[in-house]
Amino acid sequence: MDILKQPLITEKISALNEKGVYGFIVEKTADKIEIKNAVEKKYGVNVVSIRTMRYAAKRKTRYTKNKIVSGFTNSFKKAIVQVADGEVIDFYGEI
Numbered sequence: 205m206d207i208l209k210q211p212l213i214t215e216k217i218s219a220l221n222e223k224g225v226y227g228f229i230v231e232k233t234a235d236k237i238e239i240k241n242a243v244e245k246k247y248g249v250n251v252v253s254i255r256t257m258r259y260a261a262k263r264k265t266r267y268t269k270n271k272i273v274s275g276f277t278n279s280f281k282k283a284i285v286q287v288a289d290g291e292v293i294d295f296y297g298e299i
Contacts, residue, residue, distance in 0.1 A: 207234045207242040211295045212282065220284075224252075226293050230283045232258070239283050243293075250288040257282045 212227030220226075230239055240251045261276040287293065 207231050207238055208246060213295065217284075221293075224287045224289065224291065226285050226287065226295075228283045228285065230256075230281050232279070232281045234281070234283075236283075239285070243285055243287075247293045249291040249293060251285055252288055253286045255284040257284075 207230055209229045209231065212229060214227070217225075217227040228239070228243070230242075234242075236254045236256060239254055239256070243249065243251055258281050259279055261279040264275055264277055266273045
């Protein structure tokens with residue numbers, strides 16, 4: 205099981221990258237210690253703190269020509285990771 209699913213690349217997180225704060229979409233069952241170990245192992249940085257948030261699935265409805273289509277968006281867990289001063293995670297180096 206891979207704990208880190210994908211990095212978050214949004215305007216708000218990109219602004220925080222200059223302060224050493226990075227965002228990730230993580231496995232729903234992962235706790236802070238597992239997330240810390242996964243980030244340190246994958247990127248080779250020292251993690252200072254972690255904040256996690258769980259997002260619930262939301263009901264969505266689409267009106268089409270034939271019928272009404274109802275469903276849910278995906279639920280996910282987000283982790284905001286702060287690394288030690290002077291350390292950087294380069295997301296774009298893997299591209």
